[in-house]
Amino acid sequence: MITGHAMVCGVIGNPVGHSLSPLMHNFYGQALGLDYLYVPCHVENGRVEEAVEGAFALGFTGLNVTVPYKQQVMSCLADLDDSAKSIGAVNTLIRRGDGYVGYNTDADGLGRALKEHGMEIAGRRCILLGAGGAAKAAAYLLMREGAESVAVLNRSLEKAEMLAREMNEKAGRPLMRALPLDGWRQLEGDSYLAIQTTSVGMQPNAGRAVIEDRRFYEKISQAADAVYAPATTRFMEYVEAAGGEAINGLDMLIYQGIAALELWNPQVKVPWVVVAHVRQMLEERLHG
Ligand code: ATR
Numbered sequence: 001m002i003t004g005h006a007m008v009c010g011v012i013g014n015p016v017g018h019s020l021s022p023l024m025h026n027f028y029g030q031a032l033g034l035d036y037l038y039v040p041c042h043v044e045n046g047r048v049e050e051a052v053e054g055a056f057a058l059g060f061t062g063l064n065v066t067v068p069y070k071q072q073v074m075s076c077l078a079d080l081d082d083s084a085k086s087i088g089a090v091n092t093l094i095r096r097g098d099g100y101v102g103y104n105t106d107a108d109g110l111g112r113a114l115k116e117h118g119m120e121i122a123g124r125r126c127i128l129l130g131a132g133g134a135a136k137a138a139a140y141l142l143m144r145e146g147a148e149s150v151a152v153l154n155r156s157l158e159k160a161e162m163l164a165r166e167m168n169e170k171a172g173r174p175l176m177r178a179l180p181l182d183g184w185r186q187l188e189g190d191s192y193l194a195i196q197t198t199s200v201g202m203q204p205n206a207g208r209a210v211i212e213d214r215r216f217y218e219k220i221s222q223a224a225d226a227v228y229a230p231a232t233t234r235f236m237e238y239v240e241a242a243g244g245e246a247i248n249g250l251d252m253l254i255y256q257g258i259a260a261l262e263l264w265n266p267q268v269k270v271p272w273v274v275v276a277h278v279r280q281m282l283e284e285r286l287h288g
Pocket of ligand 1: 130210
């Protein structure tokens with residue numbers, strides 16, 4: 001039940017109509033019996049600073065931030081957590097006395113999804129496909145969790161080089177190396193953990209993988225695709241056809257939301273049965 005004491009959070013973006021966060025968060029509120037409301041807030045371009053100030057004045061405990069404000073919002077905040085600084089984007093704001101602190105829960109979301117499926121990072125040789133915003137969160141996670149090495153493969157080699165340079169500086173060791181998409185031929189051995197963060201394979205352009213050569217997939221034993229629609233991407237099909245395991249991006253989406261909820265409500269832990277219900281609800285919504 002929502003009372004006059006309800007904790008209020010929301011998501012700012014433009015557009016926000018497609019966001020699955022209101023569905024997920026209000027579901028948690030009901031399932032866990034919290035006095036908690038989560039609202040979608042469409043913010044016009046150029047008004048993000050006003051929106052953040054307004055939310056603070058209205059007493060919002062926290063906000064999620066989506067496209068196109070994940071970087072712009074950084075200049076409106078009292079402080080930034082290491083996750084947001086390292087990833088260079090904010091997706092979660094948490095209220096404190098003098099303003100909001102910016103976090104990024106995308107890395108935690110991916111980390112929890114991998115763990116849930118028994119996909120270890122520590123000491124592992126990894127492949128990161130893509131060098132955009134989602135890749136940065138994945139790169140930060142792989143560094144933080146002690147990957148042995150990371151090959152960053154991207155269409156634009158320059159962007160991969162920039163990402164590798166930044167993360168190597170943070171890691172203080174030559175953890176990542178940048179390669180063009182066909183650079184996979186230079187990778188030694190097999191049993192790699194691969195994280196697919198490009199938009200190739202996403203609805204409505206499903207049916208393609210960023211690397212089509214099937215020999216590439218023989219190098220991969222476990223993989224996560226950040227794409228969640230379609231439920232099984234071409235990338236996942238290729239990994240599985242070569243004998244590997246693959247998960248889609250739905251659990252990453254779910255766990256980045258849970259990480260935000262737990263930052264706003266430190267006493268709340270979402271039990272697995274509630275996670276299973278949310279997954280089912282989202283699957284029905286996305287795939288019918
Ligand atoms: P996000 O924030 O979701 O990561 P992004 O920052 O726009 O989105 O990054 C998109 C990623 O998908 C990039 O790695 C991009 O490659 P480039 O850096 O070369 O642009 C990759 N990508 C998008 N379309 C692609 C395509 N048709 N072939 C290969 N890579 C593609």
